Amino acid sequence: MKEIIKWLFFKIGLMRIFHQFRNKKTLTIIMLHRVLPDKQALEQGADLEWTISPELLDSIIVFAKKYYNFISLQQLQSWQSGQGILPDRALLLTFDDGWADNYGYALPIVKLHKVPAVIHQVSDCIDNHAFLWQEQLTILAKLDLLLFDELLTKLELKVNSLSEAIFEIENNVEKRNNLIKLLPTLFPLAQKMMLNSDELIKMQSQGFSLSSHGKTHSKLSLLSQSELQKELSESKKSLEKICKQKVTSISFPHGGVNTQVIQESICAGYQTLFSSQSIINLLVDGKKLFGRIHLSAENCKENNCFSSKKLSFFLFYRTKKTEVDMQCMK
Ligand SMILES: [Zn+2]
Known part of the structure; x- marks a missing residue:
């Protein structure tokens, strides 16, 4: 009605x-x-x-x-x-x-x-x-392309989930910069994602x-x-x-x-x-x-x-x- x-x-x-x-x-x-x-x-x-x-x-x-x-x-x-x-x-x-x-x-x-x-x-x-890194990590996980253990090793993170990893990286400039350097190898598609x-x-x-x-x-x-x-x-x-x-x-x-x-x-x-x-x-x-x-x-x-x-x-x-x-x- x-x-x-x-x-x-x-x-x-x-x-x-x-x-x-x-x-x-x-x-x-x-x-x-x-x-x-x-x-x-x-x-x-x-x-x-x-x-x-x-x-x-x-x-x-x-x-x-x-x-x-x-x-x-x-x-x-x-x-x-x-x-x-x-x-x-x-x-x-x-x-x-x-x-x-x-x-x-x-x-x-x-x-x-x-x-x-x-x-x-x-x-x-x-x-x-590679700079919208939070979104890119989420997309990688969604497409089942994220090698989570490899990411933890390379960034020396001790966390159990992606959201915890994002939180840690957000609060650590050095880790964030390292991730940004890593992203093109983790996610070649990302290279064409931004203007x-x-x-x-x-x-x-x-x-x-x-x-x-x-x-x-x-x-x-x-x-x-x-x-x-x-x-x-x-x-x-x-x-x-x-x-x-x-x-x-x-x-x-x-x-x-x-x-x-x-x-x-x-x-x-x-x-x-x-x-x-x-x-x-x-x-x-x-x-x-x-x-x-x-x-x-x-x-x-x-x-x-x-x-x-x-x-x-x-x-x-x-x-x-x-x-x-x-x-x-x-
Ligand atoms: Zn925005």
């Missing part, structure tokens, strides 16, 4: 009218990660929660063009500095991490639809494909704005002040060298943000800060920190097909907030 009412509400256009009024003066930011055809996603051991197919990305963009007005990062930043206005029901499309599939599969679709997008890039991943600088430059010239996602993809809220400052300043410097422009925005890896992370980010020269709190942003003067909505295939599909109705109900009713709630962040 509930589904029939939902269907009717959507079919006769009430959903659209509701959205037009309720979300008029808001900014919705979509957060995506990997874009891979289903077969390749399985072959590469991609985490399906964070992976959508190119067809699904196409449908999401078509949907968003119908119900929202796309904006670029530059438009958002002009509005922040009081020099521009944003359209009603503004929408910003963002991709996190810097996966090579964003070049192969997301870029052609973004170009086709002539919409702006943002790539939040982990700077140590560029031209050095290189040529691809980033091409993406930048074709509608993508470049933004930071930290230096090493560490959770910034867990770092010491000096480590935090290093993450913020060095990632900014590396990206600016590649894109030959100022980089003044950052999305926080693993959503990890607290007051100190915000203060240090602003001190390091970041003007626009993106969290992973799943809210619609109400626009108020002086706003620096924005929430983003993670979209998975699950949120957009019904009976294995894209569903505008399902995505409408997922997006349009979401909580609207002026402030991102720090308590939600780890």
Whole structure:
């Protein structure tokens, strides 16, 4: 019964009218990660929660063009500095991490639809494909390719599980650096997994704005002040060298943000800060920190097909907030 009412509400256009009024003066930011055809996603051991197919990305963009007005990062930043206005029901499309599939599969679709997008890039991943090491170890284990005992011996670890190994490595810079050196031999496929600088430059010239996602993809809220400052300043410097422009925005890896992370980010020269709190942003003067909505295939599909109705109900009713709630962040 509930589904029939939902269907009717959507079919006769009430959903659209509701959205037009309720979300008029808001900014919705979509957060995506990997874009891979289903077969390749399985072959590469991609985490399906964070992976959508190119067809699904196409449908999401078509949907968003119908119900929202796309904006670029530059438009958002002009509005922040009081020099521009944003359209009603503004929408910003963002991709996190810097996966090579964003070049192969997301870029052609973004170009086709002539919409702006943002790539939040982990700077140590560029031209050095082994740095998202936590994800790569998890993928190796999932594909049954991880020689766990060999890994323990080579890194001199005394643990019983992969999660314990990851925890130990996260807390030991030397072991982490050794692992990063080892990964290309453990996992040759990983060498093609992340974007290189040529691809980033091409993406930048074709509608993508470049933004930071930290230096090493560490959770910034867990770092010491000096480590935090290093993450913020060095990632900014590396990206600016590649894109030959100022980089003044950052999305926080693993959503990890607290007051100190915000203060240090602003001190390091970041003007626009993106969290992973799943809210619609109400626009108020002086706003620096924005929430983003993670979209998975699950949120957009019904009976294995894209569903505008399902995505409408997922997006349009979401909580609207002026402030991102720090308590939600780890
Ligand atoms: Zn990330």
